[in-house]
Structure formats: structure tokens, C-alpha cells
Amino acid sequence: MCKRIVFVGCGSMAEAIMAGMLQTKTVDKNDIYVTNKQDEGRLGNIEATYGVQTSYDKEKLLDLADVVILAMKPKDLAESLDEIRPFIREEQLIISVLAGIMTETIEEIIGKRNAVVRAMPNTSAQIGYSATAIAAGKYVDQEKINIAERLFQSIGVTKVVAEDDMHTVTAISGSGPAFIYYFVEAMTTAALEAGMDEQTADALITQTIIGAGKMLEQSGEPASVLRENITSVGGTTAAGLETLKANEFEKIIIACIESARNRSIDLGRTF
Numbered sequence: 001m002c003k004r005i006v007f008v009g010c011g012s013m014a015e016a017i018m019a020g021m022l023q024t025k026t027v028d029k030n031d032i033y034v035t036n037k038q039d040e041g042r043l044g045n046i047e048a049t050y051g052v053q054t055s056y057d058k059e060k061l062l063d064l065a066d067v068v069i070l071a072m073k074p075k076d077l078a079e080s081l082d083e084i085r086p087f088i089r090e091e092q093l094i095i096s097v098l099a100g101i102m103t104e105t106i107e108e109i110i111g112k113r114n115a116v117v118r119a120m121p122n123t124s125a126q127i128g129y130s131a132t133a134i135a136a137g138k139y140v141d142q143e144k145i146n147i148a149e150r151l152f153q154s155i156g157v158t159k160v161v162a163e164d165d166m167h168t169v170t171a172i173s174g175s176g177p178a179f180i181y182y183f184v185e186a187m188t189t190a191a192l193e194a195g196m197d198e199q200t201a202d203a204l205i206t207q208t209i210i211g212a213g214k215m216l217e218q219s220g221e222p223a224s225v226l227r228e229n230i231t232s233v234g235g236t237t238a239a240g241l242e243t244l245k246a247n248e249f250e251k252i253i254i255a256c257i258e259s260a261r262n263r264s265i266d267l268g269r270t271f
């Protein structure tokens, strides 16, 4: 794929996407350009680690770009678009990974008929395992969707969704890994409190999460059946599940996803 990509914003998400694209050789390092607001040390590290080009010359960067990936925090969107807006050309594909921000908002700020794609990857992009959803703005044609899909397929699995679903996506697969890590942390604490050493606990829990994920992917069974298959009458799993139910596990998870989803909606409303 020979598109030149400019990352505006170079935090953990931009790095995860970039690392995935380079690892899968979807984009050559000479075709990746990166800028941020002010952290020169960070840009230097990124350049040294990945061999990509870095610059603060926004005009030059935008002149080179076929695809612009917006990867700053939502609060910094207006300022950063102000800086690059004069140099944006209508044929450039703009991809935003910002939580909550509607394509319409970006289209309005840019003030041109650019194709704007909203994407929600997750940090597993770093190793090629992102679950990424993408939604199209009003000037996006099939060719631009294909480009965005190809880029994000390089870092994992991609689903095209209606933009209305993006707040839910942000909660379940954008933030989702953090919720799973929190679950793992709690399991580890329980194992350590029971006297197990940390290395053994880490190895067993990590493999358990990987195995459960692979079963969900490969067994053809829904999660409920896989759970039932483990649950012997009067056994250990039943005892553990009883405690989860007694403490309203499902309600807590639904509330967690709802909070994340509502926060995504709020972020969008700040514009």
C-alpha cells in the first residue's frame, strides 16, 4: 500500500497503530510522517525506534499526506485542526481515532468536502490484534472506505459500523481491553492472597485469557455455552459464579459499559 500517512498526535494510540502497520509491512517507514504538539523527545524516540519521519512543519507534512490520522485527545482537536486546516486538500482522507467526536464535527471544522472516517481501534494494535470499528462521514466513497479498512486490517480485525454505534464500540472494544486488564489484576490479587507466587499466577492467568479468547473465536459456541461446559453441578465454577451473581456482576459490567458509552457521548457534545 503506497499511501503516505501523517499522524497528527503521537501518543500511545498513534504508536500502537504505527507499530502494527510497520510490523505487517502495510506501510513503509518512509511513507509515515509524525508530528505532535511540543514533545520533541517523544518524536525523537519514535523516529529512532521506527525509522519514520518526524517534523513540526505542518505545511510540509500536509503537503506530503494522502491520509491524515488525527490521534490527539478530543480536547486538543480544535487547536490542532486550526493549525493544519489551511494546508488540508479535499482529496486527502482524514481518519480520526478520537473517542466521541462525530465525523460531522470534523467536517465542519475543516470546512471542506474531505472524506472523514471515524475509527476506534484499541491498543492491541501494537501486536496486530486490534478490534477496530470504522464509520464513514458524509463525503466518504467506497474507495476511501477500502483504504481505511486496509490500513486498519493491518493492525487486526476491522468492522464497518453505522456512526450511531461508535459510542458503544468505544466502550466495548476501545476501552474494553482496560476492563479485561482490570479483571486480570483482580484475579492476580486473589491468587497472590491465596499464597501463589506472582510468576506462576501471571503465566496461568494470561494463558487462561488467551485460551478463552481462542475458544470464543474457534469453537463456534457462544460464551454462555462455553461457560456452561465448565460449570459442573456443585463444583468450583458454580460456587464462583454464585458469588459473581450475588454481587451483581452482570449489572456492574452493564453499568461500566454504559458509563464509558455516556462519556463518549459527552466528549462528542463538548463540540
Ligand SMILES: NC(=O)C1=CN([C@@H]2O[C@H](COP(=O)(O)OP(=O)(O)OC[C@H]3O[C@@H](n4cnc5c(N)ncnc54)[C@H](OP(=O)(O)O)[C@@H]3O)[C@@H](O)[C@H]2O)C=CC1
Pocket: 008, 009, 010, 011, 012, 013, 014, 035, 036, 037, 038, 039, 040, 042, 071, 072, 073, 074, 076, 079, 080, 081, 083, 097, 098, 099, 120, 121, 122, 123, 174, 175
Ligand atoms: N489509548 C487508547 O486505548 C485509545 C485511544 N483512542 C483515542 O486516541 C486519541 C489519542 O489517545 P492517546 O494516544 O492515548 O493520547 P496521548 O495523550 O498519549 O497522545 C496525544 C498526542 O496528541 C498530541 N497533540 C496534542 N495537541 C496537539 C496539537 N495541537 N497538534 C499535534 N499534536 C497534538 C500530543 O502531543 P504532545 O505530547 O507534544 O503534547 C500527543 O502526542 C484520543 O483521542 C483517544 O480517544 C482511541 C482508541 C483507543
Ligand SMILES: O=C(O)[C@@H]1CCC=N1
Pocket: 099, 170, 174, 175
Ligand atoms: O479512554 C479513552 O478515552 C480512550 C478511548 C478508548 C480507549 N481509550
